[in-house]
Amino acid sequence: MGFRSHAALLALLSLLLCCGSALSLKSDYALTVVENPDGGEEGGVEEEEATADEGYLEVVQPTEEWQTLRPDQAVPAGSHVRLNLQTGQREVRLGEEQLKYWTQEHRRGEDLQASFSPEELKQAIKNIKEDLSAGSPPDAGQQDYVVPEYRSLDELKRDMAQLDLLVETDVQIMKRLLEQLNSSSCTTEQRLSLLLELEYLVHQVDNAQTLCSMGGLQLILQGLNSSDFRLQESSAFVLGSALASNPLVQVKAVESGALQMLLTILVTTQPLLVKKKVLFAVAAILRHFPYAQHHFLSHGGLQALSELFRADGGGVLRTRIVTMLYDMISEKEMISQAGVDGLLDTSHEERVHQYSKVSLQEELLEMGWCGLVPQLLDSTEHDDREKALRALLSMAPVCSGQYRSDSSLLGSLLSLRDQYQEIIQTEMSPGEDNDYFADIVELIDALQVKIK
Ligand SMILES: *[C@@H]1O[C@H](CO)[C@@H](O)[C@H](O)[C@H]1NC(C)=O
Ligand SMILES: *[C@@H]1O[C@H](CO)[C@@H](O)[C@H](O)[C@H]1NC(C)=O
Numbered sequence: 001m002g003f004r005s006h007a008a009l010l011a012l013l014s015l016l017l018c019c020g021s022a023l024s025l026k027s028d029y030a031l032t033v034v035e036n037p038d039g040g041e042e043g044g045v046e047e048e049e050a051t052a053d054e055g056y057l058e059v060v061q062p063t064e065e066w067q068t069l070r071p072d073q074a075v076p077a078g079s080h081v082r083l084n085l086q087t088g089q090r091e092v093r094l095g096e097e098q099l100k101y102w103t104q105e106h107r108r109g110e111d112l113q114a115s116f117s118p119e120e121l122k123q124a125i126k127n128i129k130e131d132l133s134a135g136s137p138p139d140a141g142q143q144d145y146v147v148p149e150y151r152s153l154d155e156l157k158r159d160m161a162q163l164d165l166l167v168e169t170d171v172q173i174m175k176r177l178l179e180q181l182n183s184s185s186c187t188t189e190q191r192l193s194l195l196l197e198l199e200y201l202v203h204q205v206d207n208a209q210t211l212c213s214m215g216g217l218q219l220i221l222q223g224l225n226s227s228d229f230r231l232q233e234s235s236a237f238v239l240g241s242a243l244a245s246n247p248l249v250q251v252k253a254v255e256s257g258a259l260q261m262l263l264t265i266l267v268t269t270q271p272l273l274v275k276k277k278v279l280f281a282v283a284a285i286l287r288h289f290p291y292a293q294h295h296f297l298s299h300g301g302l303q304a305l306s307e308l309f310r311a312d313g314g315g316v317l318r319t320r321i322v323t324m325l326y327d328m329i330s331e332k333e334m335i336s337q338a339g340v341d342g343l344l345d346t347s348h349e350e351r352v353h354q355y356s357k358v359s360l361q362e363e364l365l366e367m368g369w370c371g372l373v374p375q376l377l378d379s380t381e382h383d384d385r386e387k388a389l390r391a392l393l394s395m396a397p398v399c400s401g402q403y404r405s406d407s408s409l410l411g412s413l414l415s416l417r418d419q420y421q422e423i424i425q426t427e428m429s430p431g432e433d434n435d436y437f438a439d440i441v442e443l444i445d446a447l448q449v450k451i452k
Contacts, residue, residue, distance in 0.1 A: 064338040064348055066091040076245035094288060095247050096347050170207055174198075178216045188228055195223065195234035199241050208242035212252040224261055229271045236262070236274065240281035250289050259285055259295055267304045275308065275317060283324045290354035293328060297359060302367045309372055318376050319384045325369065326391040328360055333394065361398045370399035374409040377416065382440070385416065389443040396450040403451045410451070417444045 058072060062079045069090040075081060081092045180186060181194045198216070202208040211217060220242075223235030239258065242249050253259070262282050269275060282301075286293050296302075305321050312318050335355045338348065364370065373395065376388035396403070403409055420437045427434045 060092060062092045062094045063334060064094055064351065066093050079245075170201065170204065171210055174201060174207060174210050174214060174216070177201075178211075178214055178219060181216075181219050188231060191223070192230055192234050195231075195238050199234070199238045202238060202242035203244075205246055208246050208249045211242055212249055217249075217252055217256050217258070221256060221258060221261060224258075224265065229269070229274050232265065232269065233271070233274045233277050236265075236277035236281045240277060240284045243281060243284035245284075245287070247289070250285055250287075250292065253285055254289070254292050254295065259292060260299060263296070263299060263301055263304055266308060272315070272317070276320070279308075279317065279320050279324070283320075283327070286324075286328065288331065290351070290358050293358045293360070294354075297363050302363045302369070306367045306369065306372060319379070319381075319387050322373055322376055322391045323387050325364070325373070326387065326394055328358075329364075329391070329394040331355075332358060332360060361395075364395060365398050370395060370402040371406065374403075374406060374412065377409070377412045382436070386436075386440055386443070389440065389447060393443060393447050393450065396447065400450050403447075413444055413448060417441060420444070 058074065060067065060069060060073045060075050062075055066082075068087075069075065069081070069092055075092045079092050080095050081090055083090050177194050177198055181191060181198075186194070198211070198220075202211055211220075220235050220239050223231045224239065226232055226235070239253065239262075243253060259282070262278050262285070265278050266275060266282070269278070282296070286296055305324070309318055309321050312321075332355050335351055373388055373391050376391075377385055379385060379388070392399070392403070420441045423437050424434055424441070427437075
């Protein structure tokens with residue numbers, strides 16, 4: 001290791017990791033030192049909770065295994081990102097906060113919340129900075145492998161110091177907004193504009209976590225529970241944005257009963273705009289969070305969605321719902337396939353265990369989804385049909401029997417295939433669109449193979 005007080009640093013690292021929610025670094029750079037992934041001597045610099053708010057970057061979906069990132073690629077917040085000093089490459093895989101939640105749930109009596117005061121955290125960060133500056137730099141031979149676009153430790157430290165100042169500002173803004181929102185003299189119009197400002201801020205991972213630590217989640221949930229549908233809509237929007245790829249907020253929201261409330265609104269509320277935003281929040285709370293998915297299923301989530309689907313003939317919600325189902329199915333599928341090459345860590349077992357309790361397939365069958373999803377093929381939009389085909393394919397293991405006897409589905413597949421073949425053949429200049437249509441034909445072919 002190139003660092004003097006390695007053990008102390010690792011102790012602090014675990015402290016930082018477990019207290020991520022209270023740690024208000026703005027940051028792609030909760031800088032930590034890790035063991036070399038391949039068991040070598042060299043240290044690595046690890047970034048925790050990388051953010052993906054740079055819109056121009058390609059966003060990579062992390063899996064359970066480390067993948068190498070190109071400089072122009074970003075990852076969803078909450079992913080585990082590390083810088084491999086040997087290769088100079090950044091690597092990513094799934095974060096584990098959502099898994100820990102379920103594990104900890106079984107340890108009654110233990111407080112989920114970070115039990116460190118802001119002062120202690122500040123000191124911890126300061127210590128880390130000092131430790132880093134005390135450490136000797138990586139030796140020259142090793143440096144050859146570090147490509148220039150990665151910052152030196154000094155630069156990272158300077159960034160951290162600057163970020164500390166910036167965070168102060170965002171935290172202050174959040175505090176002001178929440179106080180105003182909490183004031184009884186606040187009009188609905190004012191509330192709506194406050195929520196809009198909050199929505200903008202919570203895209204930042206740590207702002208969303210600050211929202212939780214300041215008690216803002218309760219205020220958002222009150223807004224969701226409001227009788228004014230505009231407040232409901234805006235509150236669901238803030239919640240969804242705060243939840244998006246933010247494991248710690250997902251955990252806090254589930255603890256606060258948000259999922260149950262969202263489900264209730266989904267089945268009781270009328271305005272489409274509210275339902276849209278509520279669906280957005282539901283999708284965000286479930287993503288990579290098997291406990292929430294389990295809870296969702298056992299509290300009638302799929303039934304609520306199927307009612308919504310049936311009531312939304314030809315509407316915009318259908319595609320969103322089907323996409324959500326597809327995401328859940330493929331997420332579970334991805335976990336079960338990940339173990340094949342045997343390179344996985346101990347959390348894999350926990351992940352598999354938790355996902356095994358998400359009885360998605362059985363529920364899909366019971367709630368009639370094998371017959372509902374094909375209806376989306378009637379849409380005139382290519383995108384809707386593509387989403388439907390992907391979902392149908394992912395559901396084939398449980399639905400193929402029903403597909404086989406669904407003459408309307410079989411007819412749709414034949415006519416869609418003809419239609420897309422024709423588009424491909426008559427297209428003047430082969431290009432991206434043509435590739436897209438060729439993909440659709442491939443999906444149809446793959447589905448027909450599963451049905452036969
Ligand atoms: C809102 O006000 C109540 C009392 O008026 C207080 O207990 C609560 O902490 C406040 N919440 C926030 C988020 O400021
Ligand atoms: C939602 O509102 C109802 C009454 O309008 C109230 O009884 C209930 O406690 C509220 N729930 C939350 C979580 O605020």
